[in-house]
Structure formats: structure tokens, C-alpha cells
Amino acid sequence: MSHQQQFEALVATLKSALTADEQFTLAYNAESSDFIRFNHGKVRQAGQVQQASLSFKLINDGRHADLQLTLAGDAEVDRQRLHDALQQLRETLALLPRDPYLLPNTQSWFSSNVHNQPLPDAAHVVERIDTLAHGLDLVGFYAAGPLYRGFASSWGALGWHQANSFNLDWSLFHANGQAVKANYAGHTWDDEAFARRLQLAREQLGFLSQPPRALEPGQYRAYLAPAALEEIMGMLCWGGFSAQDLATKSSPLQRLYNGDVTLSPLVNLAEQVSGSLSPAFSGEGYPRKDLSLISEGVARDRLVGSRSAAEYGLPANGAGWGESPSALSLAAGSLAIEDILQQLGTGLYISNLWYLNYSDQSAARLTGMTRFATFWVENGKIQAPVSTMRFDDSVYSLLGSALEALTTERELLLSASTYSQRQTDSSHLPGALISRLTLTL
Amino acid sequence: MFDLSAQLKQRFAALRSSAQFFSLRYVKQTSQHLSVRKNVAEPPHLSSDEGAMLTVRVKGVEAYAATNDVSLRGLQAALQRAEEQARLLAPHALLDLTEQPVSSARADYLSPHQQLAFPSLSDCYELLARESAAVPSNERLVNWQVSLGLENVEQIYLNSAGAELRQAQRFVFPGISVTAYDGQDSQTRSLGRENFGQQGGAEVISRCGLIGAAAKVADQALQLIMAPNTPQGPRDLLLLPDQMTLQIHESIGHPLELDRILGDERNYAGTSFIKTGDFGHLQYGSSLLNVTFDPEIPEQLASYAHDDDGSAASKQFLIRDGLLERPLGGALSQYRAGLPGVANSRACSWNRPPIDRMANLNIEPGEQPMERLIGNIEHGILMSTNRSWSIDDARNKFQFGCEWGQLIENGELKGVVKNPNYRGISAQFWRNLSAVGDASTFKVLGTPNCGKGEPNQVVRVGHASPACVFTAVDVFGGDA
Numbered sequence: 001m002s003h004q005q006q007f008e009a010l011v012a013t014l015k016s017a018l019t020a021d022e023q024f025t026l027a028y029n030a031e032s033s034d035f036i037r038f039n040h041g042k043v044r045q046a047g048q049v050q051q052a053s054l055s056f057k058l059i060n061d062g063r064h065a066d067l068q069l070t071l072a073g074d075a076e077v078d079r080q081r082l083h084d085a086l087q088q089l090r091e092t093l094a095l096l097p098r099d100p101y102l103l104p105n106t107q108s109w110f111s112s113n114v115h116n117q118p119l120p121d122a123a124h125v126v127e128r129i130d131t132l133a134h135g136l137d138l139v140g141f142y143a144a145g146p147l148y149r150g151f152a153s154s155w156g157a158l159g160w161h162q163a164n165s166f167n168l169d170w171s172l173f174h175a176n177g178q179a180v181k182a183n184y185a186g187h188t189w190d191d192e193a194f195a196r197r198l199q200l201a202r203e204q205l206g207f208l209s210q211p212p213r214a215l216e217p218g219q220y221r222a223y224l225a226p227a228a229l230e231e232i233m234g235m236l237c238w239g240g241f242s243a244q245d246l247a248t249k250s251s252p253l254q255r256l257y258n259g260d261v262t263l264s265p266l267v268n269l270a271e272q273v274s275g276s277l278s279p280a281f282s283g284e285g286y287p288r289k290d291l292s293l294i295s296e297g298v299a300r301d302r303l304v305g306s307r308s309a310a311e312y313g314l315p316a317n318g319a320g321w322g323e324s325p326s327a328l329s330l331a332a333g334s335l336a337i338e339d340i341l342q343q344l345g346t347g348l349y350i351s352n353l354w355y356l357n358y359s360d361q362s363a364a365r366l367t368g369m370t371r372f373a374t375f376w377v378e379n380g381k382i383q384a385p386v387s388t389m390r391f392d393d394s395v396y397s398l399l400g401s402a403l404e405a406l407t408t409e410r411e412l413l414l415s416a417s418t419y420s421q422r423q424t425d426s427s428h429l430p431g432a433l434i435s436r437l438t439l440t441l
Numbered sequence: 442m443f444d445l446s447a448q449l450k451q452r453f454a455a456l457r458s459s460a461q462f463f464s465l466r467y468v469k470q471t472s473q474h475l476s477v478r479k480n481v482a483e484p485p486h487l488s489s490d491e492g493a494m495l496t497v498r499v500k501g502v503e504a505y506a507a508t509n510d511v512s513l514r515g516l517q518a519a520l521q522r523a524e525e526q527a528r529l530l531a532p533h534a535l536l537d538l539t540e541q542p543v544s545s546a547r548a549d550y551l552s553p554h555q556q557l558a559f560p561s562l563s564d565c566y567e568l569l570a571r572e573s574a575a576v577p578s579n580e581r582l583v584n585w586q587v588s589l590g591l592e593n594v595e596q597i598y599l600n601s602a603g604a605e606l607r608q609a610q611r612f613v614f615p616g617i618s619v620t621a622y623d624g625q626d627s628q629t630r631s632l633g634r635e636n637f638g639q640q641g642g643a644e645v646i647s648r649c650g651l652i653g654a655a656a657k658v659a660d661q662a663l664q665l666i667m668a669p670n671t672p673q674g675p676r677d678l679l680l681l682p683d684q685m686t687l688q689i690h691e692s693i694g695h696p697l698e699l700d701r702i703l704g705d706e707r708n709y710a711g712t713s714f715i716k717t718g719d720f721g722h723l724q725y726g727s728s729l730l731n732v733t734f735d736p737e738i739p740e741q742l743a744s745y746a747h748d749d750d751g752s753a754a755s756k757q758f759l760i761r762d763g764l765l766e767r768p769l770g771g772a773l774s775q776y777r778a779g780l781p782g783v784a785n786s787r788a789c790s791w792n793r794p795p796i797d798r799m800a801n802l803n804i805e806p807g808e809q810p811m812e813r814l815i816g817n818i819e820h821g822i823l824m825s826t827n828r829s830w831s832i833d834d835a836r837n838k839f840q841f842g843c844e845w846g847q848l849i850e851n852g853e854l855k856g857v858v859k860n861p862n863y864r865g866i867s868a869q870f871w872r873n874l875s876a877v878g879d880a881s882t883f884k885v886l887g888t889p890n891c892g893k894g895e896p897n898q899v900v901r902v903g904h905a906s907p908a909c910v911f912t913a914v915d916v917f918g919g920d921a
Contacts, residue, residue: 039535067485089487171708355832371711441838
């Protein structure tokens with residue numbers, strides 16, 4: 001049986017086992033993955049993982065509980081596990097009060113999205129890497145395989161998402177310890193495209209051969225490449241747009257959503273679900289909508305899960321766990337790629353940032369490190385790599401008064417995260433030219 | 442307990458393989474997470490997970506296959522996949538492990554009070570609801586949450602050299618947080634949560650201090666929202682154990698992980714400012730600094746008898762009198778680097794392979810009671826409860842922030858300050874360790890959330906520490 005057939009059989013099993021007073025939502029997550037780590041251009045650790053699980057919510061008379069259970073892939077075993085789970089949830093519900101914030105989606109809907117492009121052969125990928133990275137100190141990680149996501153409910157919702165994908169995330173290290181970061185990800189592996197990516201990284205590595213320049217703390221002009229900007233956006237996604245965090249005054253963008261401050265009018269930020277790699281439905285069973293989060297620097301929509309919808313009287317819009325964006329899109333600007341160094345003049349070209357956190361969350365003040373390929377630029381020309389530096393600055397400056405321009409071209413950055421399972425999040429971002437970035441250490 | 446043990450042994454004995462060595466690591470985990478937010482019980486989140494990882498060594502090359510199907514057929518298929526992968530990738534392998542010794546140990550390990558029942562779900566909700574209701578009514582208190590996590594984990598490790606290791610552990614994670622808001626700024630005060638967890642039973646909830654804590658936590662949140670910002674400038678810094686855990690974790694634990702030093706993590710978690718040649722030579726901190734890998738404190742989160750590769754675990758000094766002695770490296774990293782290490786090869790579950798991880802990483806107590814630690818500070822600040830952490834990929838330049846700050850002047854605690862942050866450089870910071878608290882200041886803490894590895898893994902790590910004082914640290918506050 002295919003994964004989809006297994007899921008639909010379990011949905012049928014559950015429907016036949018429920019009483020008239022009971023309702024359910026059932027989400028399905030499965031993947032089969034090749035995981036291969038590289039160090040010094042060779043395979044350091046390799047394996048395969050197959051996993052499948054259900055997230056089962058049972059509802060009865062305003063009471064509900066969730067149980068996530070691993071499936072074995074054997075129809076008889078899984079039917080029994082589902083029955084056992086049902087029994088456990090029934091016993092649990094009997095102990096619970098009614099939940100005033102229960103708001104399941106009672107709409108009937110159907111969604112199907114299947115991308116079955118052939119996956120690259122892992123041995124071929126490893127051979128290509130070994131050959132093309134010969135003489136290079138390459139360290140990285142290759143993850144590939146099919147992903148399956150499903151959803152069904154008592155009210156007739158049925159969603160299926162299936163995609164084959166790969167993600168090769170790697171770094172090239174110079175003998176002096178400096179490094180370039182690169183990534184090649186998508187649905188269809190192309191040897192030539194990979195070779196071009198690797199060649200580009202190899203050329204960038206050449207810029208790192210000079211002794212790194214140590215900078216003093218202070219304020220500098222800076223260009224943040226899309227991957228660096230992604231780190232800042234990632235922090236803002238951590239509660240920044242969450243309806244619950246905003247309602248409980250815990251959002252780092254509280255003042256923006258309060259209307260006390262604005263960002264630069266260049267900032268137009270959206271949760272662009274349509275056309276993204278992630279499922280069109282949330283784990284709660286709500287269709288996910290495209291949302292305008294920030295328009296010309298002014299806060300607009302927030303991400304609303306069902307619980308927030310019930311508690312705060314807002315329309316649910318398909319937000320997932322944590323009410324974080326997962327298909328972030330920042331509109332392009334007017335700065336041509338070829339003009340970046342000239343417009344930067346003298347300052348920092350920052351390819352990546354790393355390990356960000358808040359110095360003062362209410363003020364949206366962030367700290368973090370430069371990492372990988374950061375260069376000192378003078379009069380529009382790269383001079384030398386820069387030793388690792390710490391910044392500490394507010395988003396209201398970086399994306400506000402200090403934001404000079406965004407690039408015309410954007411990069412689609414696919415998440416390489418594999419916590420618990422391979423993630424489908426993405427960001428579509430330009431680079432940003434900043435008039436002052438505060439370095440502290 | 443160990444319900445599947447006999448069947449697994451039968452299935453393992455029936456597996457067919459031409460590999461020189463193979464192993465099976467079965468993990469079953471059930472968990473329960475309960476929460477009451479603003480006096481409303483949130484729905485319980487329960488989970489039940491089981492699966493197995495088969496690892497093979499073929500002509501010195503290792504590979505693994507993890508499966509959710511633990512039938513004999515499923516295990517055999519996984520073993521075959523692992524063997525095929527090992528053979529396919531052999532020409533490109535970094536390591537030849539032909540001569541690496543394997544474990545043949547046989548033992549059982551249980552958490553403290555493992556056989557005693559945990560309070561019922563109803564009792565747990567009642568406790569959480571009671572604490573939630575004890576948060577006083579105040580319009581500036583805009584959010585609060587009381588939570589309790591419970592995880593039961595059984596692991597069975599078998600290998601073709603005869604090892605049979607079983608462990609059953611129960612982990613408890615209590616916590617409360619309260620947020621105050623004044624229309625412009627918000628401040629959160631917490632107890633437990635990401636800064637606390639232990640092995641054991643209901644007694645862990647008491648040891649955390651959760652019962653009866655709500656009023657005090659709420660009062661401290663209100664104090665913070667009315668407090669001035671932390672002043673900027675150098676001060677002697679007194680860190681309480683619930684910040685020391687983070688300080689140890691980021692600026693001793695990660696840089697001493699041997700796989701980082703060997704370069705495995707350079708693409709993700711990072712590298713280390715420590716080199717293999719530093720062990721036995723580098724003065725990491727002042728002579729007051731004594732750091733141990735200690736799997737023998739029963740209630741601590743990462744206490745165990747054997748790690749996930751089957752190596753026997755015992756207490757070892759990593760840093761003694763400030764001198765760096767040994768890394769956090771499991772059997773494989775020790776074999777690669779030719780250095781002594783510890784039993785810290787750990788996986789987060791059945792679907793991720795073991796790698797070098799922190800486990801219990803502790804600072805040994807010194808001789809000074811809290812009164813003397815404070816009394817000897819002329820111009821300083823006390824900081825408590827981590828809330829922000831950032832450090833470079835070599836684990837050197839750091840900036841950390843806490844929930845709670847309190848100035849110290851002329852040997853006395855003074856006013857509360859908000860947004861207490863400090864920054865420094867690991868390689869220098871520990872050399873400024875000027876006083877170490879005695880056993881009365883020592884606390885056994887830990888966190889459920891240490892991320893590392895490709896594929897990514899989150900594991901539980903334990904940290905126990907006394908309060909410590911560091912001289913002339915760069916301290917600062919926020920903007921609000």
C-alpha cells in the first residue's frame with residue numbers, strides 16, 4: 001500500500017470506530033530519507049531513516065486531547081495502535097474540563113499536491129561531490145527522499161501533500177579557518193547546476209586567502225546577503241507575528257503592531273503560501289492563506305491559529321504550531337546585484353549571520369555573530385575577510401531608519417532543518433543595504 | 442518495563458548479516474505535556490513513539506538504517522539497507538573503523554523511583570490549576586502559564602559482540618512563567634521550564650520549587666517591569682546556578698565536544714577555539730575551576746550507566762584546577778583523535794545516530810557560602826535565570842542575558858534591574874573566575890533543548906553548579 005492508501009485506510013478505521021458524539025482530526029507525517037554527512041570531502045556518517053506518525057485529536061462535548069503515535073507501516077499493527085490511541089484519548093477526555101478555546105475547522109475541503117519527480121541516486125550524488133570537491137575541505141550534509149503530509153477530519157476535510165526533494169548544504173573551508181557557505185536544494189538534481197554552485201563557492205573561497213582583518217567595535221555600513229537577512233527574519237518569526245504573542249505582549253514586534261513605530265517603507269513582507277513548498281493546509285486542518293504581514297513598513301496581518309481565533313475573536317488563517325510564518329517573502333527593491341559593492345562603498349559585506357538572540361526583546365534589539373565569508377570593502381572593492389564579529393542592533397533601525405535599499409534579485413532559501421523530520425519551510429528574500437550596523441565585540 | 446525485551450532478543454538473534462559487526466538500538470518513548478494558561482487548562486499533548494536503529498560495520502565502514510517497523514521483517518530490511526549503504530559509500534568513506542573496539546557490556550539502568558507511579562493526569566492538572574490561580578489579580582500581569590512535562594524512555598541496545606544494555610528513564614519538567622506589561626515594555630519571570638528538568642518521580646516537582654511559587658514569580662515580574670535598566674560598564678558578576686548552567690553549556694560544553702574539534706560540525710553547529718593539542722596543556726580557567734563529566738548524580742538529566750554506543754560511563758574531570766585535561770568525546774572520537782574521553786555518544790531517539798553530546802557537565806562546589814560571595818563584591822551585579830544566549834561558531838565570543846538582575850554595592854544586595862546582559866570571550870572569561878560557591882549554593886539543573894548534528898537532534902543535558910563570581914565583566918541593559 002502507498003502512504004496515501006495507508007493514511008486513508010486509517011481514516012476509514014477511525015470513522016467506523018467513533019461514536020456519534022465524537023469528532024476527530026488526524027494529521028499524517030511520514031518520510032524516507034537518505035542522510036549523508038561529509039567532512040574533509042569524504043563521507044563521515046551515512047544512513048537512512050524511515051518514519052511515519054499520526055497526530056490524532058479526539059473531541060467530545062467540548063473536551064479534546066492530542067496524541068501523536070508512531071506507525072509501523074503494517075496495516076494490522078497500525079489499526080491496533082489507532083484503536084489503542086482512541087481508547088487512551090477517551091479515558092483522558094473523561095478527566096478534562098470543556099475547553100473554551102476549542103475551535104476546530106468544521107468545513108469540508110479537499111486538497112491534493114503530489115510531486116513525484118525522480119530523486120537523485122545517493123551514490124551518484126556522493127560520487128559527484130567526491131570528484132568535484134577534490135582538493136577542497138568540504139564539510140556538509142545531504143538529505144533527500146520523499147515527504148508525505150496528510151490531514152483528515154470528521155467534517156470531511158481531506159488533504160494530501162507528497163513531494164520528493166533533496167537538500168545539500170555545505171561549506172568550503174580555507175586552511176586559515178575561513179569558510180564559504182553554499183546550498184543546492186530542490187526537486188530535480190542537475191549535475192551541471194550543482195557543478196556551477198560548487199564552482200562559485202570555490203571562487204569565493206579564493207577571496208578568503210588573505211589574512212582576516214580585525215575590526216574595532218563601532219558602527220559600519222553593511223550589506224546583508226539574503227542568507228544573512230534570513231537569520232534576522234528567522235528571529236522575527238519567533239513570535240513576532242503570532243496572534244497569541246501579540247495579545248500577551250510577548251512579541252518582539254509589539255511596538256510595530258501597536259502602531260507606535262514603523263519600519264522602512266521599503267519593507268513589504270508576506271506569508272506567501274501559494275507557490276511555496278509547504279502544504280496548503282495546517283496541522284490543525286485549516287487551509288493556509290497568503291497574508292500581508294508588513295506593508296510599506298506598517299504592520300498588517302498576524303498569524304492566527306484556531307486557539308487564538310477562539311480566545312481573541314480573530315479569524316483563523318491556517319497558522320501552524322507557534323503561529324510562525326513558514327513561507328516568508330520579502331518584496332524585492334531597486335538595488336541591482338552588480339551595484340551592491342559600489343553602493344556599499346566602504347563597509348561590511350556579510351554573507352551569513354549566526355546564533356541570533358534578543359538583547360532587549362521589547363525593543364526588537366538583536367545580537368548575533370558574523371559567520372562564513374564576511375568581507376571588508378573599501379571604495380566598492382573587496383579588501384579582506386573580516387574576523388568573526390558580534391553585532392547588537394534593533395530591527396527598528398536595521399529594517400527601519402538604517403535600511404537604504406533592497407536588491408532587485410531575491411534568493412529562494414529552502415530550510416535545511418531536520419529536527420524531528422525534514423522541514424518544508426522557505427524564505428524568498430533580497431539582500432539589504434544598511435547605513436549603520438553596530439558591532440560590539 | 443522492557444516489555445519487548447525478550448522478543449527483541451529473539452528477533453536480533455534471527456537477523457542475518459555478513460557485516461563484521463552490527464547493532465540494534467530500540468527506543469520507546471511515551472510523553473505527556475500539560476499546561477494551564479491564565480487559569481484555563483490547555484488540552485494535553487500525549488505521544489507514543491517507538492522504532493529501532495540498525496548499525497553495521499562492513500570492511501571498516503559504518504552505516505545505519507532506522508525503521509519504524511520493529512518486526513523481524515522490518516529489522517532485517519533495515520539491516521540490509523544499512524549494509525547496502527555501507528558498501529556503496531565505502532570508496533568515499535572518511536574513516537576506517539576496522540580496528541575500533543566494540544562494547545560487549547550487559548547491564549540495566551533505571552531512573553530513581555522508576556517503579557513508583559507518577560501522579561495521575563487529574564492530580565497534575567489540579568496542581569497546575571492551583572498554581573495558576575495563585576497568580577494575583579493585577580492588570581499589569583498579562584500572561585502566565587504553569588506546565589508539567591513527563592517523558593518515559595526505554596532503550597534496549599544489542600550487538601553482535603554480545604552486548605545487552607537496557608535502560609528505563611523518567612524525566613520530569615515542571616515550570617511557571619509570568620509576564621508583566623506596562624504599555625511599553627514587557628518582562629517575564631520564570632521558574633523551571635527550559636532551565637530545569639530531572640530524572641525521577643513526583644519529588645522532582647517539589648525539588649523544582651514549583652509548588653507555592655506562583656505569587657513570588659508574579660511579584661518578581663512586577664518588580665522587573667518597574668525596575669530601571671541594568672547600568673552599563675564593568676562589574677563583578679555573581680551568576681546563580683540557573684545562569685551558570687547556560688554559561689557552562691555554551692562556553693565549556695560545546696567547545697570541548699571532540700567531534701566539533703575534529704571538524705564534523707563545521708557546517709552547522711560550528712567548530713571550537715580548542716585544538717586537540719590543548720588537552721593537558723591549556724589553562725582554561727582560574728585555579729578555582731573544576732569541571733566534571735558526571736553521570737553518577739541519579740536525579741540529573743543525563744545520568745546513565747552506558748552511552749548509546751555501549752561505552753561504560755563514569756565521572757571524569759575535564760578541567761582540574763583550571764587545567765584542561767580531556768574532551769567530551771565518545772569511543773569513536775577517542776579512536777579518531779587518540780585522546781582519552783568520556784561516554785557521551787548519544788542520540789535523541791531511534792531515528793538519529795549517536796554523536797558526541799554533552800551529558801551531565803558540572804562545576805564542582807568550592808568553599809564560599811552565598812553571604813561571603815556577595816560580601817566580597819564591592820561593585821557588582823547578581824544575575825539569575827537565562828533568557829538569551831548567543832555565541833560564535835568557535836564558542837568564544839558570547840553574549841548572554843538573564844531575567845533577573847540585582848546590583849551589589851559594598852558587599853550588599855541593592856536594587857533590582859531589568860534586561861541584565863553581559864558579554865565576554867570564553868578563552869578569557871573563565872580565567873576571571875574569582876570565587877566559587879560552596880555546596881549550599883550547588884543546584885542540579887539541566888535543559889531539554891540542546892540542538893546539534895546533521896541530521897539535527899535535540900537532547901536533554903544536565904548541568905549542576907554552585908553560584909560563581911567573575912571579575913570585571915562587561916555588563917549592560919536594554920533600550921526600553
